[in-house]
Amino acid sequence: MEKKKGIIYKINQWRIQKISNRNFLVILAVVVGLIGGLAAAGLKALTHGIAAFLQNDVQSEYKYFLYFFFPLVGILLTVIYVRRFIRKGKFEHGITPILYAISRKSSRIESHNVYSQIITSALTVGFGGSAGLEAPIAYSGSAIGSNIARFFGLNYREVTMLLACGAAAGIAGAFNSPVAGMVFAIEILLPEFSIPAFIPLLMAAATASVVSKVLYSEPLFYLVSDEWVLSALFFYIILGGLVGLFSIYFTKVDGWVKSWFSKVKNPYHKIWLGGLSLGVLIFVFPALYGEGYIAIQQLLLGKSNSLLANSIFSDYKHVGFIVVIYGVITIFAKSFATLITLNSGGNGGTFGPSLVMGGLLGFVFAHGINLTGITYLAEANFIVAGMAAALSGIMHAPLTAIFLIAEITGGYTLMVPLMIVSAISYFINRATVKYSIYTKNLAAHGDWLSHEDKDKTVLRMMKLRYVLETNFTILGPDEKPNDRRSDIIHTKRNIFPVVDKELKLLGLIYSERLFSILMGEEIADKTMKELAQAPLDVVRMDANMYDVMRKMDREDIWILPVLDANDRYMGFVSKSAIFNKYRALLVRQGSYLD
Structure with a gap:
C-alpha cells in the first residue's frame, strides 16, 4: 500500500511540475468522457441484449406467461447482486445521491458505482422494469469522474468539476447528445458556474458522444416532423x-x-x-x-x-x-x-x-x-x-x-x-x-445546496459537532468558588457549566459573579449548585444549525449549552464559531467553479 501511494505521489509531483492544473483538468475531462462513453455504450448494449434475448430468443409455449414474471426476476437479481457484492458500501440510485455527494461528501462517490450502476440497471430494465437508464449512467459517469479526480489528489472544486464531467458524459453517451449532457451538468449539478467550466464539460460530453456513437450507433428516435404552424x-x-x-x-x-x-x-x-x-x-x-x-x-x-x-x-x-x-x-x-x-x-x-x-x-x-x-x-x-x-x-x-x-x-x-x-x-x-x-x-x-437562499443553505450544511466548543472549565455542584480559585482566574472563558457526576447540566455561572465572590464582595460559602442559574435555552446535538441561529437571534444570546439525547452536557455552541464555519463554507461553495 505504501509503495502504491509513493508511486501515485511521484506521478502527481511530475504532473504538477509539467502540466498546469487548468490544462490537466481538460485532459482528465477527455479521459472521463472516453470512459463514460464506453460505459454508456456498454449499458445500452447489455440492457438491450438482455431484452432482445428474452423477447426473441426465449422460445416456449408459455413465453407470454413468462412476461408476467420477468420484471420480478430482474428486481430479484438486482437485489441479490447488491446484497451479495456490495457489502462495505451503500448502494443508492437516481440523481439525488449525486447531489448529496456534492453537498455533503466533498463530491466523493464510492468506486463500485462505476460498474454496479450498469449491472443492476441492465438487470432491472432488461427484464422489463419500467425505469430509465439515464440516471444510472449519470451516476456511473459521476463515479468515474470523482474517483479519477481523487486518484490524482485534486481539490474539492476540481473533484466536483470532474464529477459533473462524468455525469455529462453519461447523459451524452446515453442519448448521443453532447449539448444536452453539458447543459444537464450545469443546470442540475452545477447551478452556479463560470465560463471556464464549459471547456471540460464540452470535452467530456463530446468525447462520450463520439465513443458511444461509434460503439452503439442506433439512434433513440426517428422523428418524422412537420414545421410547426x-x-x-x-x-x-x-x-x-x-x-x-x-x-x-x-x-x-x-x-x-x-x-x-x-x-x-x-x-x-x-x-x-x-x-x-x-x-x-x-x-x-x-x-x-x-x-x-x-x-x-x-x-x-x-x-x-x-x-x-x-x-x-x-x-x-x-x-x-x-x-x-x-x-x-x-x-x-x-x-x-x-x-x-x-x-x-x-x-x-x-x-x-x-x-x-x-x-x-x-x-x-x-x-x-x-x-x-x-x-x-x-x-x-x-x-x-x-x-x-x-x-x-x-x-x-x-x-x-x-x-x-x-x-x-x-x-x-x-x-x-x-x-x-x-x-x-x-x-x-x-x-x-x-x-x-x-x-x-x-x-x-x-x-440541499440551494443557491436561492444561500444563508439558509450554508447554515443547513453545517454539522453541530464541527462547531462544538468544549474547552470550558466544568464546575462540580458541591464545590465552592475558593475550591476552584486558580481554574476560575486562569480560564479564558467567561462562562462556567455546573455539571454533576452523570454529566447532567445543572446550570451556568458567569465569571463576573465568581470574581465578585473571590474578591470578597459576596458571601463565599455557597456551592456552585446554589450559584448556578438555569440557561435561557439549550441546543441538542442533532439540531439544525439554521434553527440554532434563529433561536439565538430570538433570545438575543451569543452562546448556548449543547446537550445530547440523554440530557448530558457536551459543550457550547457560539455565534463566533458558527460565523467562522459559515465563512469557510461560503468560500468553499463559491469557489468550486471559479
Whole structure:
C-alpha cells in the first residue's frame, strides 16, 4: 500500500511540475468522457441484449406467461447482486445521491458505482422494469469522474468539476447528445458556474458522444416532423399547462409510493410485492415494459394504434376514442410502474420515464383533438413537445429538456414550441412544488445546496459537532468558588457549566459573579449548585444549525449549552464559531467553479 501511494505521489509531483492544473483538468475531462462513453455504450448494449434475448430468443409455449414474471426476476437479481457484492458500501440510485455527494461528501462517490450502476440497471430494465437508464449512467459517469479526480489528489472544486464531467458524459453517451449532457451538468449539478467550466464539460460530453456513437450507433428516435404552424400555438400552451399539472401529480405520487414501500421492512417482501404488481401492469399495458421508448417511436411514426396492438384490448385498436382512453390510463399506469420498480429494489431513474409519460400525454392530447375534427395537429410534434414539458416540470430543468429533445429527435424546427411548453410546465410545477423530484428529499433534511437562499443553505450544511466548543472549565455542584480559585482566574472563558457526576447540566455561572465572590464582595460559602442559574435555552446535538441561529437571534444570546439525547452536557455552541464555519463554507461553495 505504501509503495502504491509513493508511486501515485511521484506521478502527481511530475504532473504538477509539467502540466498546469487548468490544462490537466481538460485532459482528465477527455479521459472521463472516453470512459463514460464506453460505459454508456456498454449499458445500452447489455440492457438491450438482455431484452432482445428474452423477447426473441426465449422460445416456449408459455413465453407470454413468462412476461408476467420477468420484471420480478430482474428486481430479484438486482437485489441479490447488491446484497451479495456490495457489502462495505451503500448502494443508492437516481440523481439525488449525486447531489448529496456534492453537498455533503466533498463530491466523493464510492468506486463500485462505476460498474454496479450498469449491472443492476441492465438487470432491472432488461427484464422489463419500467425505469430509465439515464440516471444510472449519470451516476456511473459521476463515479468515474470523482474517483479519477481523487486518484490524482485534486481539490474539492476540481473533484466536483470532474464529477459533473462524468455525469455529462453519461447523459451524452446515453442519448448521443453532447449539448444536452453539458447543459444537464450545469443546470442540475452545477447551478452556479463560470465560463471556464464549459471547456471540460464540452470535452467530456463530446468525447462520450463520439465513443458511444461509434460503439452503439442506433439512434433513440426517428422523428418524422412537420414545421410547426402559428395556428397551433394555443394548443402548445394548453399542452404545457396539462403536462405541468401532471408533473405535480407525479411528484406527489413519488412521495406516496416511497412512503408506502418504506413501511415494508423485509426487502424480499418488497420484491414480491413490486415485481408481481409490475407484472400485472405490464400484462395490461405492454408499453410499460422496459424504458418504453419503443412505444414512443411507434407513435412518432404515426402508428397511433400501436399502443393497443399487443395488449388484451387489441381488437379495439382502430377505435379512436378507446385509443385515447387507453393512452390516458397508460400514462398514469406508467407513473406507478416506474415508482414501483424503483422502490421495490430495482435500479433505474425517472429521467427516461418522464420522457415517455410526456410523449404519451402529447400524443393523447393531439390525437384527441384530431378526433374531434376541430383542427388538425401534427401528432409527432406534440409528442416531442410533451416529452420536453414533462422533463422540464419533473426535473426543474427546462434547458436540459429543450436541448435534449431537440438533439435526440432532430426536431430543431420545433425549438419555439419546445421553449414554450418547457417554460409553462416548469413554472406551473415550481409554483406548487418548490423542489424538483431530485432535490425535495435533500431539502427536507437540510442537505440541499440551494443557491436561492444561500444563508439558509450554508447554515443547513453545517454539522453541530464541527462547531462544538468544549474547552470550558466544568464546575462540580458541591464545590465552592475558593475550591476552584486558580481554574476560575486562569480560564479564558467567561462562562462556567455546573455539571454533576452523570454529566447532567445543572446550570451556568458567569465569571463576573465568581470574581465578585473571590474578591470578597459576596458571601463565599455557597456551592456552585446554589450559584448556578438555569440557561435561557439549550441546543441538542442533532439540531439544525439554521434553527440554532434563529433561536439565538430570538433570545438575543451569543452562546448556548449543547446537550445530547440523554440530557448530558457536551459543550457550547457560539455565534463566533458558527460565523467562522459559515465563512469557510461560503468560500468553499463559491469557489468550486471559479
